[in-house]
Amino acid sequence: MMKIAIDVMGGDNAPLAPIHGGFLAAEKFGVEIVLVGPETEISRILKENGWESPKAGKLSIVHAPDVVDMHDDPARVLRQKPESSMAVALTLVRDGAADAIVSAGSTGALLSGATLICKRIRGIRRGALAPLMPSSAGKVMLVDAGANTDCTPEYLLQFAYMGSAYMEKINGVRNPRVGLVNNGAEDTKGDALRKETYALLREAGEAGRLNFVGNVEGRDVPLGACDVAVCDGFAGNVMLKTIEGTAKFMSAELKKVFKANLATKLGYLACKKGMDDFRALFDQDAIGGAPFLGIAHPVIKAHGSSNEIAFMNAARQAIAYTESGMIDEIKNNIDVMTVEKHLEK
Amino acid sequence: MVFEKLQQMIAEEFGIEPEEITMETSFMDDLEADSLDLVEMMMALEDEFDIGTISEEEAAKLKTVGDVVDLINSKS
Numbered sequence: 382m383m384k385i386a387i388d389v390m391g392g393d394n395a396p397l398a399p400i401h402g403g404f405l406a407a408e409k410f411g412v413e414i415v416l417v418g419p420e421t422e423i424s425r426i427l428k429e430n431g432w433e434s435p436k437a438g439k440l441s442i443v444h445a446p447d448v449v450d451m452h453d454d455p456a457r458v459l460r461q462k463p464e465s466s467m468a469v470a471l472t473l474v475r476d477g478a479a480d481a482i483v484s485a486g487s488t489g490a491l492l493s494g495a496t497l498i499c500k501r502i503r504g505i506r507r508g509a510l511a512p513l514m515p516s517s518a519g520k521v522m523l524v525d526a527g528a529n530t531d532c533t534p535e536y537l538l539q540f541a542y543m544g545s546a547y548m549e550k551i552n553g554v555r556n557p558r559v560g561l562v563n564n565g566a567e568d569t570k571g572d573a574l575r576k577e578t579y580a581l582l583r584e585a586g587e588a589g590r591l592n593f594v595g596n597v598e599g600r601d602v603p604l605g606a607c608d609v610a611v612c613d614g615f616a617g618n619v620m621l622k623t624i625e626g627t628a629k630f631m632s633a634e635l636k637k638v639f640k641a642n643l644a645t646k647l648g649y650l651a652c653k654k655g656m657d658d659f660r661a662l663f664d665q666d667a668i669g670g671a672p673f674l675g676i677a678h679p680v681i682k683a684h685g686s687s688n689e690i691a692f693m694n695a696a697r698q699a700i701a702y703t704e705s706g707m708i709d710e711i712k713n714n715i716d717v718m719t720v721e722k723h724l725e726k
Numbered sequence: 727m728v729f730e731k732l733q734q735m736i737a738e739e740f741g742i743e744p745e746e747i748t749m750e751t752s753f754m755d756d757l758e759a760d761s762l763d764l765v766e767m768m769m770a771l772e773d774e775f776d777i778g779t780i781s782e783e784e785a786a787k788l789k790t791v792g793d794v795v796d797l798i799n800s801k802s
Contacts, residue, residue: 454761455761455762456760456761456762456764456765457761457765457782460765460769492762493762493765496762496766497762497765497766497769504741506740506741531760533758535741719741720741721741721742722740722741722742723742723743723746724742724746724747724751724756724757
């Protein structure tokens with residue numbers, strides 16, 4: 382039975398939502414969910430809510446007394462708090478006691494922890510957070526969506542390779558189009574990072590290692606300009622949150638239109654199914670989480686504001702990512718993805 | 727001996743040729759290392775050279791490859 386570790390103390394709704402989500406995931410997917418956090422509290426919550434014995438799958442607890450919070454220094458916290466729920470859960474995955482981890486804790490701390498405990502795939506410089514978003518072309522992978530605030534051109538080139546491999550092998554997109562998120566489509570646009578990255582991506586494109594389609598503007602990403610949108614974690618996080626916020630805003634505005642009078646309400650009834658599908662496209666709870674590409678074990682970051690449904694779906698993502706063979710795919714193609722660097726002096 | 731081993735480790739970590747690394751190579755300026763790179767390297771050093779734990783104070787003083795060589799020699 383596949384084992385998914387859940388960091389019970391991660392996220393705004395911890396520990397209730399991760400525990401509830403873990404219970405739902407065990408029942409729905411028939412897997413073992415390892416709840417990592419303060420044992421007494423987890424046991425109490427399971428008992429109080431009658432979640433101790435799921436109808437399918439299994440629940441177990443691994444004790445971890447400490448908590449990583451949003452104020453901890455991401456690079457150091459896992460060394461300072463080895464008994465935190467996040468560190469213990471990552472260690473379970475590293476040691477093979479769990480197949481994957483789901484955490485809604487601090488993105489920076491989770492990336493550091495994943496890097497220091499689970500390790501990077503040999504040859505990969507940085508793990509990147511890579512969610513799939515809806516677009517006119519189906520799906521677009523945003524990489525990096527917030528793990529690395531400061532990036533080098535070499536990191537971005539590797540993100541492009543990993544994102545491209547994911548879309549091709551896992552999502553079945555042939556020859557995925559890779560775009561560089563920039564402040565204009567022309568090849569002269571952007572700051573130093575964008576310009577240097579553009580040159581590397583173009584070179585990789587010309588060598589036939591990537592299908593680089595050039596710079597893409599933020600608005601063109603949801604409009605299907607590319608299958609893999611490459612950016613540093615700062616831009617990626619702003620873009621991801623802007624798209625989520627815009628989608629919520631649009632939904633609320635549409636609702637107002639439909640609520641105007643009896644005729645519009647009847648109109649809503651006629652297209653309710655379509656409206657539900659539309660909302661589901663952007664429902665972050667239904668998406669659940671995103672994998673850290675480039676880490677040697679499956680690590681899934683769930684949204685900080687995840688509720689129990691989001692945790693359940695993040696566990697589904699963890700199962701899918703573990704079964705996908707993506708980590709082996711990167712390992713097997715590491716020769717193509719390795720980026721040489723030379724010192725300037 | 728320590729230096730050659732370090733050259734190999736750093737080369738692999740940062741994706742550059744070992745010959746490019748000298749005692750004067752700076753982690754921040756030349757290798758563009760960030761805080762995560764440095765913590766990762768410290769942990770790798772602790773394992774590789776069996777020198778116990780490197781404290782925050784010791785780590786803060788490590789600016790160049792030469793500083794690391796000195797630290798390892800002083801601890802082993």
